[in-house]
Amino acid sequence: MTLVLAWNNVRTNPMGFAASFAAVVLAVMLIGGSGLVVTGAATHEELNGVMGLLVLSSAVSGFVSVFVVAGMLSLHVLRQRRTWALLRSVGMTPRQVSRLITAEALVVAVLAAVAGCLLAVPYAVLMAAFMRATGLAPRGVPVEVATGPFIVALVVGLAVTLLAARVAARKAVGVGPLEVLRESAAQRRLLPWPRAVIGVLALVAGVVLLWLVPQVEPANAAPTALGATMVLCVGASALGPVALRGMGWLLGAVVARLDPGAGMLARSSLVAQPRRAMSAASPVMLTVALACTFLFTVATTDAAAGVIRTGPSAWVAPALVGSAVLYTVLSVLNATAMTMAERADEIRLLRTVGTRPRQLARVVCWETMIVTCAGTLLGTGIAAASLTMLGKAATGELRFAYSLPQYAGLVLVCAVSGLAGGLAATRRARRGALLPD
Numbered sequence: 001m002t003l004v005l006a007w008n009n010v011r012t013n014p015m016g017f018a019a020s021f022a023a024v025v026l027a028v029m030l031i032g033g034s035g036l037v038v039t040g041a042a043t044h045e046e047l048n049g050v051m052g053l054l055v056l057s058s059a060v061s062g063f064v065s066v067f068v069v070a071g072m073l074s075l076h077v078l079r080q081r082r083t084w085a086l087l088r089s090v091g092m093t094p095r096q097v098s099r100l101i102t103a104e105a106l107v108v109a110v111l112a113a114v115a116g117c118l119l120a121v122p123y124a125v126l127m128a129a130f131m132r133a134t135g136l137a138p139r140g141v142p143v144e145v146a147t148g149p150f151i152v153a154l155v156v157g158l159a160v161t162l163l164a165a166r167v168a169a170r171k172a173v174g175v176g177p178l179e180v181l182r183e184s185a186a187q188r189r190l191l192p193w194p195r196a197v198i199g200v201l202a203l204v205a206g207v208v209l210l211w212l213v214p215q216v217e218p219a220n221a222a223p224t225a226l227g228a229t230m231v232l233c234v235g236a237s238a239l240g241p242v243a244l245r246g247m248g249w250l251l252g253a254v255v256a257r258l259d260p261g262a263g264m265l266a267r268s269s270l271v272a273q274p275r276r277a278m279s280a281a282s283p284v285m286l287t288v289a290l291a292c293t294f295l296f297t298v299a300t301t302d303a304a305a306g307v308i309r310t311g312p313s314a315w316v317a318p319a320l321v322g323s324a325v326l327y328t329v330l331s332v333l334n335a336t337a338m339t340m341a342e343r344a345d346e347i348r349l350l351r352t353v354g355t356r357p358r359q360l361a362r363v364v365c366w367e368t369m370i371v372t373c374a375g376t377l378l379g380t381g382i383a384a385a386s387l388t389m390l391g392k393a394a395t396g397e398l399r400f401a402y403s404l405p406q407y408a409g410l411v412l413v414c415a416v417s418g419l420a421g422g423l424a425a426t427r428r429a430r431r432g433a434l435l436p437d
Helices: 002-012 014-042 045-079 081-089 094-134 147-173 193-212 218-258 260-272 274-305 311-341 344-352 357-395 404-431
Strands: none
Touching (some): 045 218, 274 404
């Protein structure tokens, strides 16, 4: 019965599950396709030289997939807290609500996993063709359709989706119905203690990995630095609401002086709802941190070895990490759109007291830019810490190679994606009827 009800909910509300479905599809495609390329390269000795780069690229894709799927599904479930509260008020027990949320996640995960496996093969073929065209692989990478990568992709996709649903369901049903239905924007608990413990432990583990980067063998320095970046991203995401409240206040004060009305509203929203804002800032942080670490790790190791890449070979590293970056950019757009969609009632209320649509558009833009800037600062700090220790391991000095155009391009793409998602999600509330549909 629960599974039938879950299927009906997914079938009748496809747009509500679209972001989660797309996230799982891309996750399975990235993990499965990367695994197929690595499996094919492992069977040929002449490709041993690129195996390390392929494995690092696969690790980045896998981590990004897990991170984004968990974030998207948790954000979707938490947006429906009022619906779950209404179900509880008419007699549903917390256990039944939790089972319904898990069943919905299972339906989405199964459908998306099948689609992701179908897309994994063409993705692997495209990646192999690019490596052959750029000369990274001497004679191309054979794509062998093996069951191992598909099994790993399916297990990761299903496990992460169900785990995220269980965690989000526990949060959704852990509050009484009347308390959830209160019309209050302020969050009573900025940082629950389980989240704080996870964040502190992740930060400690990340610092330990940073210390280990110059201590390990040179061949293991880059993977250790990338691992430190991943762990620090988890810690920063968990503890992010605390940092975002302070950063939102400081950056919002600057914006409020530039545009007093719209800037003040944007700052007030961020200070009142830092956890909601962190949901949009986390993908930006992840994009900047992982992309910069991967790209500039290659640049730093090349500089230490005296290697200068020109022509197509200069685009190898950006292309290998490009799919994961594109995935996180899509998550930036989705996360911003979902968080801004929650502001629809607030925006209509502001319209009733005389705020014009153009002023509301400025509020959305300022809030999105503050969130993007905060995520960029967090991601830049994480990447800089990892790359600095990697530079010490490679050259003995606390410095690293970087590309300012690549960094600026990443930040620009994140900002444009966030603005597009925010403006599109609030367009009807800013210009449509004052009453919701």
